[in-house]
Amino acid sequence: MATSRALGYLESRKNLTGSACGLLGVGLALAGVAGPYWPVVVLGLYGAGALIAPPERVPLPTVPDPTEQLGVLRGDFERLREYLAEVELPAAAGGRLSELTELYGALLAPGWVTEVLAGDPEAVHALSRAIRTDVPECVATFDRTRWWTRLAAGGEPPDRHLERQLSVLFDEAERLTADLREAEARRQQTHTTYLEERGRS
Numbered sequence: 001m002a003t004s005r006a007l008g009y010l011e012s013r014k015n016l017t018g019s020a021c022g023l024l025g026v027g028l029a030l031a032g033v034a035g036p037y038w039p040v041v042v043l044g045l046y047g048a049g050a051l052i053a054p055p056e057r058v059p060l061p062t063v064p065d066p067t068e069q070l071g072v073l074r075g076d077f078e079r080l081r082e083y084l085a086e087v088e089l090p091a092a093a094g095g096r097l098s099e100l101t102e103l104y105g106a107l108l109a110p111g112w113v114t115e116v117l118a119g120d121p122e123a124v125h126a127l128s129r130a131i132r133t134d135v136p137e138c139v140a141t142f143d144r145t146r147w148w149t150r151l152a153a154g155g156e157p158p159d160r161h162l163e164r165q166l167s168v169l170f171d172e173a174e175r176l177t178a179d180l181r182e183a184e185a186r187r188q189q190t191h192t193t194y195l196e197e198r199g200r201s
Helices: 001-011 013-030 035-052 066-085 092-106 112-118 121-151 156-201
Strands: none
Touching: 001 013, 001 156, 013 035, 013 066, 035 112, 066 092, 066 121, 092 112, 092 156, 112 121, 121 156
């Protein structure tokens, strides 16, 4: 890390401007103007150059491309499916999970749906959170809790918790789908209005 900082300083505007001024000091020393104090003159000019150098440019933040984000999310979703295929789930929870993954698959399928989805960063965030965090966590928690339940019976069965969690996620995904459908309908209506106005003019 210290090496990268040193290399960064070598390429910085401060160092380059200071070095240019220091070379001017060397030129003055060779011309005999600086006299016996030429090292002080060179260092002084280097320091002055470093001080007057313009500040470094701050790089502009890069905004991730939603289409690329969805491509990465599609890969994560495939890995999630592979993980879920290895976990043994009760019939009710398994059915609910199948419905949920079908809905996620439809949202991520290449085509106009993903184009609409890419236009809504909040929807992309919600979907990525569900696929990368919520669903794996629900299933993993169920798997761990089921093991403990075998040791100490009693209390609400873990499969009921899993069903409820998956139902909440399914409702959330349906709301997301409805919002996207509504956004697409609005876009279509806007385009129709534009064409009608253009036709009148």
